[in-house]
Amino acid sequence: MTQVNVELPEKVFSVLHCSPDELSQEMRLAAATLWYQQGRISQEWAASIAGMDRTDFLLALAEMGKDSFHVDFDELDRELNRG
Template sequence: MTQVCLDLPESVPALLHCRPGELNKELLLAAAAHWYQQGRISQEWAAQIAGLDRTDFLLALARMGKDSFVVDFDDLDDELARG
């Protein structure tokens, strides 16, 4: 497994309203949600990165106010044009 080490100010957990031990989970979820929203990874991969199953990942997105399903509107237009 790849590990990443980040140096963050001591005040970050307090700013995020989480305990220092929860910061890792917060960062993984934030990264997974961001990459999923960009269309760079699938729901399955995002859930795995966040350490959740797909249902819990979708619920976490909803709590974050993020879209659960990424739609490429150009692809949608093409599908609709095909009937």
């Protein structure tokens, strides 16, 4: 797996009350959530990036109050109008 290094102020761990490993996991989940909600990646890819299976990723989305599924209402209207 490829690694990405991010430089952060040393105080960030005390401010967020977490270890570097915990912050790394939190950042992976945050990035996966953002990219999934933007429609840039699938649930499967988001779960993989977050280091989870799809079920755990969907549960994490629910815990964060995020939508688990994307609905393009314009596309839905076109489909409904096609009958």
